[in-house]
Amino acid sequence: MRIHGLMAGLVLLSGSALAGDLGLPEVPIPVDNPQTPEKVALGDRLFHDTRFSTTGEVSCSTCHDAPTGWTDSPKVVSEGIGGKTGTRNSPTVLNAAFNKSQFWDGRSPSLEDQSQHPFINPVEMGLADHEPILAVVRDDAEYGEQFNKAFGVATEGITMDHVQKAIAAFERTVVSGNSPFDRWFFGGEADALNAQEQEGYRLFITKGRCVSCHVIEQTSATFTDHRFHNIGVGINRIQDDIAPLAHAFMKADATVEEVDVAVLTDPRSSELGRFAVTRDLDEMGNFKTPTLRNVSLTAPYMHDGSIETLPKVIEHYNNGGVTSEGDPVNDFLSGGIRPLDLSDEEQAALVAFLEALTSPVIPTSSTK
Amino acid sequence: MTKTSRFVAALALCGALFAGSALADEFTDNDVDHWMGEFKATADKGRALWVDGTLGSNGVACAQCHPNAANTHPETYPKYQKQLGRVVTIGEMINWCIQNPLEGEEMKLDDPRIVAMQAYVNFERRGVEMSPGKH
Amino acid sequence: MRTNDPSRRGLIRGAGALMATLPLTQVKLAFGGQRQDINIAYISDSHIQHIKGNEFVRNWDRGLIRAVAETNLLLPKPDFVVFGGDLAQLGTKPELDHGAEILSALNADVKYVMGEHDYYLDLGAYWSELFGPQHYSWNHKGVHFVVLNSILTHKEWTFDRWPTAEQRMLEMAGLDNPNGSPFMVGAKQRKWLERDLKKVTDDTPVVVFSHSPIQKIFKHWNFWTDDADEVQALLGRFHSANVIYGHVHQIQYNRIGNIHFHSVMATAWPWPYPQSYAQAESHLPVVTVPMNRADPFHERDATGWQLIDVHTGRPTLSYKLANNTNRTVGPDPATGMPHDFDFQERQISAQDHY
Numbered sequence: 092m093r094i095h096g097l098m099a100g101l102v103l104l105s106g107s108a109l110a111g112d113l114g115l116p117e118v119p120i121p122v123d124n125p126q127t128p129e130k131v132a133l134g135d136r137l138f139h140d141t142r143f144s145t146t147g148e149v150s151c152s153t154c155h156d157a158p159t160g161w162t163d164s165p166k167v168v169s170e171g172i173g174g175k176t177g178t179r180n181s182p183t184v185l186n187a188a189f190n191k192s193q194f195w196d197g198r199s200p201s202l203e204d205q206s207q208h209p210f211i212n213p214v215e216m217g218l219a220d221h222e223p224i225l226a227v228v229r230d231d232a233e234y235g236e237q238f239n240k241a242f243g244v245a246t247e248g249i250t251m252d253h254v255q256k257a258i259a260a261f262e263r264t265v266v267s268g269n270s271p272f273d274r275w276f277f278g279g280e281a282d283a284l285n286a287q288e289q290e291g292y293r294l295f296i297t298k299g300r301c302v303s304c305h306v307i308e309q310t311s312a313t314f315t316d317h318r319f320h321n322i323g324v325g326i327n328r329i330q331d332d333i334a335p336l337a338h339a340f341m342k343a344d345a346t347v348e349e350v351d352v353a354v355l356t357d358p359r360s361s362e363l364g365r366f367a368v369t370r371d372l373d374e375m376g377n378f379k380t381p382t383l384r385n386v387s388l389t390a391p392y393m394h395d396g397s398i399e400t401l402p403k404v405i406e407h408y409n410n411g412g413v414t415s416e417g418d419p420v421n422d423f424l425s426g427g428i429r430p431l432d433l434s435d436e437e438q439a440a441l442v443a444f445l446e447a448l449t450s451p452v453i454p455t456s457s458t459k
Numbered sequence: 460m461t462k463t464s465r466f467v468a469a470l471a472l473c474g475a476l477f478a479g480s481a482l483a484d485e486f487t488d489n490d491v492d493h494w495m496g497e498f499k500a501t502a503d504k505g506r507a508l509w510v511d512g513t514l515g516s517n518g519v520a521c522a523q524c525h526p527n528a529a530n531t532h533p534e535t536y537p538k539y540q541k542q543l544g545r546v547v548t549i550g551e552m553i554n555w556c557i558q559n560p561l562e563g564e565e566m567k568l569d570d571p572r573i574v575a576m577q578a579y580v581n582f583e584r585r586g587v588e589m590s591p592g593k594h
Numbered sequence: 595m596r597t598n599d600p601s602r603r604g605l606i607r608g609a610g611a612l613m614a615t616l617p618l619t620q621v622k623l624a625f626g627g628q629r630q631d632i633n634i635a636y637i638s639d640s641h642i643q644h645i646k647g648n649e650f651v652r653n654w655d656r657g658l659i660r661a662v663a664e665t666n667l668l669l670p671k672p673d674f675v676v677f678g679g680d681l682a683q684l685g686t687k688p689e690l691d692h693g694a695e696i697l698s699a700l701n702a703d704v705k706y707v708m709g710e711h712d713y714y715l716d717l718g719a720y721w722s723e724l725f726g727p728q729h730y731s732w733n734h735k736g737v738h739f740v741v742l743n744s745i746l747t748h749k750e751w752t753f754d755r756w757p758t759a760e761q762r763m764l765e766m767a768g769l770d771n772p773n774g775s776p777f778m779v780g781a782k783q784r785k786w787l788e789r790d791l792k793k794v795t796d797d798t799p800v801v802v803f804s805h806s807p808i809q810k811i812f813k814h815w816n817f818w819t820d821d822a823d824e825v826q827a828l829l830g831r832f833h834s835a836n837v838i839y840g841h842v843h844q845i846q847y848n849r850i851g852n853i854h855f856h857s858v859m860a861t862a863w864p865w866p867y868p869q870s871y872a873q874a875e876s877h878l879p880v881v882t883v884p885m886n887r888a889d890p891f892h893e894r895d896a897t898g899w900q901l902i903d904v905h906t907g908r909p910t911l912s913y914k915l916a917n918n919t920n921r922t923v924g925p926d927p928a929t930g931m932p933h934d935f936d937f938q939e940r941q942i943s944a945q946d947h948y
Contacts, residue, residue, distance in 0.1 A: 296543055296544050296545075297543075297558070297565075298558070300559070300891070302542075302543065302544040303541065303542050303889075303891040303892075306541070306544065307544045307545075308539075308544060308545075309539060309544075309545055309546060333667070334666070334667055337667050338667075338669055341669050342669070371920070372664040372667055372914060373664075373898075373914060373915070373916045373917070373920070375664075375667075422659050422660060422662075422663035423660060423663060423664075424656065425892065425894070425917075426653075426656065426892045426893030426894035426895065426916065426917060427891050427892050427893065429652060429893075510768060510771075516645075517643075517645050517649075517651045517652070518643060518644075518645050518651065519643070519651055519653075522768060522769070522770060523769075523863065524863050524864075524865070524890075525866070526768075526769040526770035526815055526865070526866070526871070527770045527814070527815075527871045527873070527874075529865075529866040529870040529871045530866035530870050530887075541889070542889070542890065542891045556890065559890065559891065560653065560890060560893075583871070583872070583873060584872055585872070585873070586872060586873075587872050
């Protein structure tokens, strides 16, 4: 079914959710945090509030900003208070609602849980604990009204649980599909992709070996398997030190908060990936498969922002999980990664396909 | 068929009609045995391909992971195959295995070798109930 | 399949602590007396396969490399590492050399068990050059360990049936090859075992490392030891006799009399369970809970290695399965049977459609 270009624009302007969501599965909504407009508006405001940092300059939107694909592209790693840098590239909030865990190493099981951690991380917002946040919202009359409307709670009764739920509810509205790929694959528009992009799709599901981790299904596509893999990024830097770094975590029996601090402040430990969270040797250097939707808006790439462009990403995979062809592969490389033997043309087609995953309409915020 | 042989066939048909016997798809026990033999010959070729390790580029044979074609579940196809992201036939999955663990080149789906392997796989799985779509 | 759900992290953390940070403790045995911890890392069935020149099948190489790298990270270090057999695929010198090279990175004492893929090209001549005797025993911390060469077969098949050594190796290499021949320990080695065990008291735990199962499980695929009954009889008088075997590339466990049997995983590839072959009867041990099926895209799925803890006198196996759910099988104090501790925790649907 062909939708005339102009008509497609009209459908979008009219705010039809359906047109914007083509290719997306239903947004999973937890039973204990149903979506309401009041909650979403409150979450939007909290998300953009810089008072929840020691310098009064950093909010969630500092690193997850709508105009830059809900990341801080082109920053390699994010910058928090006073320009302090962490070790990880900012993952996008756009379509994060579909992730089954949050953070590159999956140490958080939900959007609600994730939202509490950056506030108290020394290189992000730097607060010692969550009390300053509660002090601000309890003091602010407008917040008081918003929390009351959203949760039926009086000012003294506002807790971090409410804050987290509101932020998560807002993030669940930051979803977008309807890319040229979605229109071609799910919408049946035969010329929504050109020949090169279609060839890119074909390679994506065959020689490129992409689809097993960056999942496309028969009725929707999240482009992630929600699992964790070592694809040879970053870990090569610490190959000789894996034993002492790993042993430090194995002996320490760290809490989630301690892991949160360690992996963002120590660039070497950061490369242990999910191993730092589970201390399972099978997860050495593993990081979460991110979505590929809107990937052309979120350069640079990978958990450490170490790969600058999409062609370089394809090259990394083509080399079988090393930056330069012929480099030694790390011992813990995931079994799905191996040299691909793609021609230059084939690599270009894959890049073209990835660029066709960009949604025409990116949700913005009503808060500045 | 050539023009002449078509003419001959038409004549034969008329002759049969005149003879007054029923046509339809009549076959004898001998026919059944014979055609099963034709099938077995193909399945045997499939078995040979299954074990010889020359389908790919690294010497790995299908039989190394699938002795007696075990764990191929031909009775579940077509089905959603997550390695391919869509609903496929077993021939397409055979191609996936040739390209991936065997590091070889895919074949056309009507290639006699693909057909032979399907014959072998199905033969080793004879008697098992059909469960299309089952993971 | 692996559960990556961090809400189960508490469980995972606990299991991780068990696997990676086993403390050294003195434990009283049910039989009386005290025993120290014995931790053994067991790596098996790597099937290093030569293509040509300096090229080997990458998939199998990666499996062995990973097992070695993970083993080297263990805390505390294992007492020793066992290699469980089938280092090579066709027993050639390049394969055995390449496998030995990868294993040389292990920073622990290694004991070697031979498999049929190592043996049938030259009857273990090069293997013995590299790794020593094909059967032997030793004592460690009050436990008697035995390595058997359990993949021998009838003299006629071994010496007279095949025109070349290469042919013989190829015939034995095919699991489902109708021209194969059943494994056995053989009369000569059984006599050696009887003499060896004479010096061992009934209450000493005995652990036998073997390639074939010392049971009769599935003759069709040579999951079989022809003289299993005779060997089991020799082990019968011990309060705690245990057999650890490779060859099957899947999780199996069983108890016959007082003997606990445990299979180990392959680092190379997993095999289907025998009941998945519709045309032949199989006798998989009833107690065995099958491992999860593999996703063939993830090359290490349903492959792995295992950490064996013998501190109770009975082995507990922690199966480290990359890309699949780790499993722990050990003695259930209530029933005395080997038992899968994780089974009850599984929150995934049955994966037993092989």
